[in-house]
Amino acid sequence: MSRNPDWVKALQPSSPQGHELLQQERSSSKLAIEPLSEFLFGREAIERKFNVLQVLQSEPVFNKSQNAFDGRVQRFETALARAKKLRRLVVKHGWKEEDRRIAAELIGEPLPYALHEGMFLKTLLEQGTDEQRKLFYERAEKYEIIGCYAQTELGHGSNVRGLETTATWNADDKTFTLHSPYLTASKWWIGTLGRTANYAAVMAQLIVDGKSCGPHPFVVQIRDLKTHLPLDNIHIGDIGPKFGYNTMDNGFLLFNKVKIPHVSMLARFSRVDPKTNQYIRPSSPSLVYGTLTWIRSTIVMHAGAALAKGVTIAVRYCAIRRQFRDMDAPDSVVEEMPVLNYTLVQYRLLPLLAATFGLHFTGKAMMELYQENQKSMQANAGKGDLLPDLHAMSCGLKALASYTAAEGLEVCRRACGGHGYSSFSGVGGFYADYVPTTTWEGDNYMLTQQVARYLLKSARAVLNGESTSNDTTNFLTTFRSRSDSAPVFDVLNFDADLVQAFAWRAASMTFDALKKRDDQKMAWNDLLVDFYRLSKAHSQYLVVKNFFESLSALQTAGSLGTETPAVFRKLFQLYTLHTLDSESSDFLLSGAVTVRQIEQSRTTIMRLMKEIRPHAVRLVDAWGISDFQLDSSLGRYDGKVYEDMFHRASELNPLNGITIDSNPNSDVLFRSVGGENVKSKL
Amino acid sequence: MSRNPDWVKALQPSSPQGHELLQQERSSSKLAIEPLSEFLFGREAIERKFNVLQVLQSEPVFNKSQNAFDGRVQRFETALARAKKLRRLVVKHGWKEEDRRIAAELIGEPLPYALHEGMFLKTLLEQGTDEQRKLFYERAEKYEIIGCYAQTELGHGSNVRGLETTATWNADDKTFTLHSPYLTASKWWIGTLGRTANYAAVMAQLIVDGKSCGPHPFVVQIRDLKTHLPLDNIHIGDIGPKFGYNTMDNGFLLFNKVKIPHVSMLARFSRVDPKTNQYIRPSSPSLVYGTLTWIRSTIVMHAGAALAKGVTIAVRYCAIRRQFRDMDAPDSVVEEMPVLNYTLVQYRLLPLLAATFGLHFTGKAMMELYQENQKSMQANAGKGDLLPDLHAMSCGLKALASYTAAEGLEVCRRACGGHGYSSFSGVGGFYADYVPTTTWEGDNYMLTQQVARYLLKSARAVLNGESTSNDTTNFLTTFRSRSDSAPVFDVLNFDADLVQAFAWRAASMTFDALKKRDDQKMAWNDLLVDFYRLSKAHSQYLVVKNFFESLSALQTAGSLGTETPAVFRKLFQLYTLHTLDSESSDFLLSGAVTVRQIEQSRTTIMRLMKEIRPHAVRLVDAWGISDFQLDSSLGRYDGKVYEDMFHRASELNPLNGITIDSNPNSDVLFRSVGGENVKSKL
Known part of the structure; x- marks a missing residue:
């Protein structure tokens, strides 16, 4: 920490000032922010967030100003303090799970208890018997024990069946022996395990009477x-620093023939009978299937908000930052243009701004469908008709949504020019912490096979006349019945045609893939690239469809007047035409559009951007992301970008407390005042 | 640091072992690595690199094992020690500039002297008079003074004319006054400035007799x-942590009316006459222009090697990592597939492997052209005919090459699955340190305007029959003469047609843009997206052309036999068809290819990948990137991936030396042995 001399303190940024510019932006659009936010998120959620924010901001431990400077050990220490404080606040204020989740989101860094609060509790609750819930869940809920969920291993991530950790049933003393036969059997990447957890839910290959019964969950104490x-014959540690997520102690775990009692195996669905020593198979595998679908749905739900953080920062800063004069301006104009007025900046940011809303509406629809399915499952003794659709949708949309958000955050960072690269921009950290979402809960590339499998199955049913009616079989049937007449959709004049064109492309690609697989008997592996494209096409159709359907809700909301729905129609068109242009070869191959339409859509995109541009700042304001959450010099609501950048660099940066010796022939590196100079490394 | 218990030390990864798998990969291809490396890089460069590597590896300060764990201040301290040691090695071994650059590349992190050794010395040498060279350059060359190049400001990056720092000529005492009138005038992002430099070459607006004469360079002492x-009325500091590049002390700098003597203004090209107090204009602006072209050419030259680091790591690890069985395999097969056998992994990595070579050949050709131009300029008193072409090529290729390398590194990281996310993969750090290349030396998006301007100008000359013959005017002329007959190129059967199709597309887009600008009088700003596409199209054509031309050199090299050139032909086709497919709408709009050809090219891409796959490991081996340089668990030459990951996490990771208190109700965070527990934050 250092202090600025008086003459530096007296300096102002050159005019126009950032706060004036954002003020102008906000007054040049008539979009009603408050009713829009309320439409998007609901009054209750907005109030809840406001209340939680007030509490967090009054606690010094949540002050973020040192985050950018701290090393890994310091960051973990602070994160642990924050996790403890958050837990105490939950107890103190009687916060619900939803409040806790909002708080974690506002704090904005992965906290060391996260996997305890998420996967560990969930696993105990869903997979434990009543006895096990009493024994483990009740203590875990009160944080008397802290757990994690240990599935992935050093040698195996996606493929659960390939896990190497074993749990061997000992018929003689009615115990299991947990063992890691290889180095690659080490549990790896396990959040909350590295330093924090004293319990773990461990996925291990169950072996009964010499036969493997596949992976099952075991609850094990791992630390005193x-x-x-660590307990005897258990080796645990943190796996080291990562591209992001460094406030979390992802850990490793090895067992050297550790005996655990019979009660350790979570036995709600399958178990070992201690009397007969027989393995008893799971009664309802689809419930587990449901959990994964739920997790993926929340990722879809969250992707819009994750991307919106980057878009908010980039749009605000690009409205303030000015570089160069307009190339066509007369010489008399000396003023530089706000960067956001450049079409090439708009082209990078405005489709992403549109995408935040498209993803938001899709996430909402996805969650509603999930709830609907849960209800129908409860009504039908665990059987949900919607489950296969829901599973496929959640796989494809998880991949598309997390890809869009991750890529988009990096586009936002780069759109901020050099300053986007500074830690004070905030965007780099968001990207680094978000990007693993593209890999976990099903690798985005792997998942696309699930979607393809579902679409191929649906197409086969349509061909055989065996299909039940749903959206997928409907668009496949439509395609079949109309493919001879090869319609070209009027995508530039009718929004409904635009949606139809997306359905058509997905249907066409489905039947192409089916032909290759069923008629040409092509190898599954040789079709993976096709499947990837197909899944993307289908998921893009779903986003476009949900975005389109939300337009009528916006119109009928009443509170929004006419301008807001009109702008959202443009956002829908921009997102959709931009996607169409990016994926044009698919559309052309399917015959849904012509080359000329692609050409014209590019012109339309330029027009839409011009029309959306004046509303850009208000649209990001509608996301309602607080300065506390953004923690960004560039994205400040008040536009005081340069003052904040300078303050952080000059006054908070610990490197500026150090004076070096720059002479290469001097062994001194850091000069210290009243102590020994640092020269140990030379 | 901690130690593994004996039972952990005894563990091995499950079979097959990584070193066996890489051995198999290497023996399944007959590509001759050594002659290939020699063809690509030349024997001299390979030997030079080998010799420098031996020296570096014997110096403990270059041991990289703590890099991933150190915080910013520690990393800077180590980097400073390394910079000093490197300087001493240069003196000790009499290394040439080329050796120093190789050493810096092998050390693999930005070093605090870098801007002194690059831009500061270059600026003094090129822009100083003889007197100034004696005064500044000679001392700087001996590291008696350490300098930096201070151009960019907090409020202005790309637009040099918008700089706010002023240098006002004082006619009375023949001095200049350097001043920062606003906070936004603060120099910002200046490498080597934050902690290291005691001199700076400062770009400031020269004001003579109340009139602005534009930005000029001044040499100023800034630290005692x-x-x-810092000297009086000078405020300097480090700008804080960044997304990458954290071993460099990028700095800020403010002046409060600092007087400097007349000799401080670098006066080789323009100066203030102290007798008449008149400003004298630059004699040859094109020389400065030449420097930027040189810098951009080196970026093109370097992009292939930068990307190759990521590709090497990803290819080797994906050859070792196994997940899932082949979906079509009979049940009797239990073995999992190496990830690199999945076509969806190949689709991500093999076109990038091809791109490393395409970029390498293009960079080489670019440097040769630059040298040719330098010769012609020396022969023609500073006038180079090739300069406009060279300038445009360097802008467009800089943008394409750095974009390809940056994006590609991130694709490589993600292709490594979860482990790609670990710092021990190495790829994340490469990406973070490389990605500013897309912004500096001309923002990649901004630069595309230069290319468009050049192509429009060339097209106007062709239309007016005023063009001189060069490659650009030739392909534009060809397009004009043949556009009525609208040829479709046989891109799937003739490589030369493939190159022609790329030229055709670029020409078609050039004339389209020209029509919009000159006939339809569209605003420049409304054409920026078209210009961006046009620049990319032209630069992709250049890469494809250079790649294609290198194929004959490979064939005639003799030493390479027949298999290596055949594989390179496939790499050329893969890179080119993959680009064609990604950009298909441009090609379709230009009429260069048909929809059916796009469809077929996808099939050809799958075939090419299958044929290239067996050579993948040998091809990355040919890049000859040492383990020392990669510093990656995943990319090790010997394939001991899991052993190395585990060793680093378990034994080197300082977080594992800390025991926490995980109870939320305990104020203790870290428990210490024989001291006070850490609980300060709660």
Whole structure:
């Protein structure tokens, strides 16, 4: 920390000032922010967030100003303090799970208890018997024990069946022996395990009477409850620094023939009978299937908000930053243009701004469908008709949504020019912490096979006349019945045609893939690239469809007047035409559009951007992301970008407390005042 | 640091072992690595690199094992020690500039002297008079003074004319006054400035007699040569942490009316006459123009190698990592597939592998052209005919090459699955340190306007029959003469047609843009997206052309036999068809290819990948990137991936030396042995 001399303190940014510019932006659009936010998120959620924010901001431990400077150990220490404080606030204020989740989102860094609060509790609750819930869940809920969910191994991530950790049933003393036969059997990437957890839910290959029964979950104590040291024959540690997520202690875990009692195997669905020593198979595998679908749906739901953080920062800063004069301006104009007025900047940011809303509406629809399915499952003794659709949709949309958000955050960072690269922009950290979402809960590329499998199956049913009616079989049937007449959709004049064109492309690609697989008997592996394209096409159709359907809700909301729905129609068109242009070869191959339409859509995109541009700042304001959450010099609501950048660099940066010796022939590196100079490394 | 218990030390990864798998990969291809490396890089460069590597590896300060764990201040300290040691090695071994650059590349992190060694010395040498060279350059060359190049400001990056720092000529005492009138005038992002430099070459607006004469360079002492503290009325500091590049002290700098003598203004091209107090204009602006072209050419030259680091890591690891069985395999097969056998992994990595070579050949051709131009300029008193072409090519290719390398590195990281996310993969750091290349030396998006301007100008000359013959005017002329007959190129059967199709597309887009600008009088700003596409199209044509031309050199090299050139032909086709497919709408709009050809090219891409796959490991081996340089668990030459990951996480990771208290109700965060527990934050 250092202080600025008086003459520096007296300096102002050159005019126009950032706060004036954002003020102008906000007054040049008549979009009604408050009713729009309320339409998007609901009054209750907005109030809840406001209340949680007030509490967090009054606690010094949540002050983020040192985050950018701290090393890994310091960051973990602070994150642990924050996790503890958050837990105490939950107790103190009687916060619900939803409040806790909002708080974690506002704090904005992965906290060391996260996997305890998420997967560990969920696993105990869903897969434990009543006895096991009493024994483990009740203590875990009160944080008397802290757990994690240990599935992935050093040698195996996606493929659960390939896990190497074993749990061997000992018929003689009615115990299991947990063992890691290879180095690659080490549990790896396990959040909350590295330093924090004293319990783990461990996925291990169950072996009964010499036969493998596949992976099953076991609850195991791993650290002493008093000393917090690992128990005998258990080796645990943090796996080291990562591209992001460094406030989390992702860990490793090895077992050397550790005996655990019979009660350790979570036995709600399958178990070992201690009397007969027989393995008893799971009664309802589809419930587990449901959990994964739920997790993926929340990723879809969250992707719009994740991307909106980057878009908010980039749009605000690009409205303030000025570079160069307009190339066609007369010489008399000396003023530089706000960067956001350049079409090439708009082209990068405005389709992403549109995407935040498209993803938001899609996430909402996805969650509603999930709830609907849960209800129908409860009504039908665990059987949900919607489950196959829901599963496929959640796979494809998880991949598309997380890809869009991750890529988009990086586009936003780069659109901020050099300053986007500074940690004070905030965007780099968001990207680094978000990007693993593209890999976990099903790798985005792997998942596309699930979607393809579902679409091929649906297409086969349509061909055989065996299909039940749903959106997928409907668009496949439509395609079949109309493919001879090869319609070209009027995508530039009718929004409904635009949606139809997306359905047509997905249907056409489905039948192409089916032909290759069923008629030409092509190898599955040789079709993976086709399947990837197909899944993307289908998921893009779903986003476009949900975005389109939300337009009528916007119109009928009443509170929004006419201008807001009109702008959202343009956002829908921009997102959709931009996607169409990016994927044009698919559309052309399917015959849904012509080359001329692609050409014209590019002109339309330029027009739409011009029309959306004046509303850009208000549209990001509608997301309602607080300065506390953004923690960004560039994205400040008040536009005081340069003052904040300078303050952080000059006054908060610990490197500026150090004076070096720059002479290459001097062994001194850092000069210290009143102590020894640092020269140990030379 | 901690130690593994004996039972952990005894563990091995499950079979097959990584080193066996890489051995198999290497023996399944007959590509001759050594002659290939020699063809690509030349024997001299390979030997030079080998010799420098031996020296670096014997110096403990270059041991990289703590890099991933150190915080910013520690990393800077180590980088400073390394910079000093490198300087001493240069003196000790009499290394040439080329050796120093190789060493810096092998060390693999930005070093604090870098801007002194690059831009500061270059600026003094090129823009100083003889007197100034004696005064500044000679001392700087001996590291008696350490400088930086201070151009960019907090409020202005790309637009040099918008700089706010002023240098006002004082006619009375023949001095200049350097001043920062606003906070936004603060120099910002200046490498080597934050902590290291005691001199700076400062770009400031020269004001003579109340009139602005535009930005000019001034050499200024900024820190005391003994105490290293900033001089009076100068405020300097490090700008804080960044997304990458954290071993560099990018700095800020403010002046409060600092007087400097007349000799401070670098006066080779323009100056203030102290007798008449008149400003004298630059004699030859094109020389400065030449420097930027040189810098951009080196970026093109370097992009292939930068990308190759990521591709090497990803290809080797994906040859070792196994997940899932082949979906079509009979049940009897239990073995999992190496990830690199999945076509969806190949689709991500093999076109990038091809791109490394395409970029390498293009960079080489670019440097040769630059040298040719330098010769012709020396022969023609500073006038180079090739300069406009060279300038445009360097702008467009800089943008394409750095974009390809940056995006590609991130694709490589993600292709490594979860482990790609670990710092031990190495790829994340490469990406973070490389990605500013897309912004500096001309923002990639901004630069595309230069290319468009050049192509429009060339097209106007062709239309007016005023063009001189060069490659650009030739393909534009060809397009004009043949556009009525609208040829479709046989891109799937003739490589030369493939190159022609790329030229055709670029020409077609050039004339389209010209029509919009000159006939339809569209605003420049409304054409920026078209210009961006046009620049990309032209640069892709250049890469394809250079790649194609290198194929004959490979064939005639003799030493390479027949298999290597045949594989390179496939790499050329893969890169080119993959680009064609990605950009298909441009090609379709230009009429160069048909929809059916796009469809077929996808099939050809799948075939090419299958044929290239067996050579993948040998091809990355040919890049000859040492383990020392990669510093990656995943990319090790010997394939000992899991052993290395585990060793680093378990034994080198400082977080594992800390025991926490995980109870939320305990104020203790870190428990210490024999001291006070850490609980300060709660």
